[in-house]
Amino acid sequence: MANTARDLVRETANAPGTGTLTLGGAPTGYRSFSSAVGVGNSCYFIIRDSTQWEVCDGTLTASTTLTRDTVIRNSAGTTAKINFTGAVDVYHGATAEKSVQLAVGVTGPVFVTQAGANWAAAADLPAQRTILYADATLYLAVSGGNPVLNFDANDFLSYDRTNNRLSMTIGGTERFAVGTSGPIAKTIAKAWVNFNGTGVVSIRDSFNVSSITDNGTGDYTINFTSAMADTSYGFGLGVETAVGSVNSTFLMRHSGSAYSTTSFRLSCVALNLPSVVVTDPVSASAVFFGA
Known part of the structure; x- marks a missing residue:
């Protein structure tokens, strides 16, 4: 079983309650979960009706059967399964909590490898800008022509190409650097x-x-x-x-x-x-x- 990421995957389902989704087919212009994700694979998806929504992960156990394994968040502000009593749309996509994003305007692919089964293959990443299953909110950016991996505004890794220097900033203060200068530079033989x-x-x-x-x-x-x-x-x-x-x-x-x-x-x-x-x-x- 693999955790997959595919573009343009959407189907309908009717009155799933709090249980497993029975998928009813893809609207025109979209792909079905069975054709894109594949039976036996897991993925992230969003369920919504006109007033409620739920973000979760699950497994496509059969061509039209999608389990709701873990609720990540929902419109009620909890991690409980929403009781959907009518027709819903089911969208497949990476969640904000489980992705690494390139900043707007940054081009180039993101390549991912992992020995276990929890990562998507690089060729299947949406627009090649998302990495699934990260346990923190991460995003890639470019500052002054140098790559920066951000956890948040005050916690990040950055690389200075000009000075060949890699540094880590935690809580807004540089804590570690490998290169020509930094807080541990004096502890390394020159x-x-x-x-x-x-x-x-x-x-x-x-x-x-x-x-x-x-x-x-x-x-x-x-x-x-x-x-x-x-x-x-x-x-x-x-x-x-x-x-x-x-x-x-x-x-x-x-x-x-x-x-x-x-x-x-x-x-x-x-x-x-x-x-x-x-x-x-x-x-x-x-x-x-x-x-």
């Missing part, structure tokens, strides 16, 4: 590198580091691929020494080099008391955090 410090210096692995400049024994410059936002960033340094070494060896920012947004100069020193010796490490690591 650059890191692990490199060999002896012989020909080479990068083992890195992020946002374009190269390492060997300035001499124990003296290196890390060059960033993309510049840091400012020179107030923090850093962490680590060093690997040769097996059997008894000296305390550590990395430090090069004392003769000013902070830069495009590079970082560091030194490797070994404490061989009472002396301090500049030395090449077996390998060195550095990580950088900032705005």
Whole structure:
């Protein structure tokens, strides 16, 4: 059984009361539930007479038999089944509570896949603008050329194509962002590198580091691929020494080099008391955090 969505589906029924609908055929220009939805499938539909209406879901159990499984809302403001005592029209369509809509003027299809049986196939979506069975009121919009998935005016997901940035706003306040800025930006490393410090210096692995400049024994410059936002960033340094070494060896920012947004100069020193010796490490690591 699948939950389906089809256009132009409408039939009549006579005095269903609060029970199952016995469908009486489609008016000219409309399709029947059996031809469009298909026996065994479920769908959303609206029942109405001249004064009352009901929005519900149900299953077409036979070609002219449509069950009323769950009432979503009705003209009485409840979720009880309306007692229809006369002729009614039955319309098939997605409900406001169970759909995702593209904003007016937005073109392009919406594609849907789901492993279970509760989603409509993409090709069957009305005007390719509705997704059935969502549990919240969602709609797609475009703001400044960027897509926005809205839950309501104060809760939404948005993507900034220019800055390659995805953000989530809850209650009107941005709570999460992945990209170049945002409330968690400072908790994500802006650059890191692990490199060999002896012989020909080479990068083992890195992020946002374009190269390492060997300035001499124990003296290196890390060059960033993309510049840091400012020179107030923090850093962490680590060093690997040769097996059997008894000296305390550590990395430090090069004392003769000013902070830069495009590079970082560091030194490797070994404490061989009472002396301090500049030395090449077996390998060195550095990580950088900032705005």
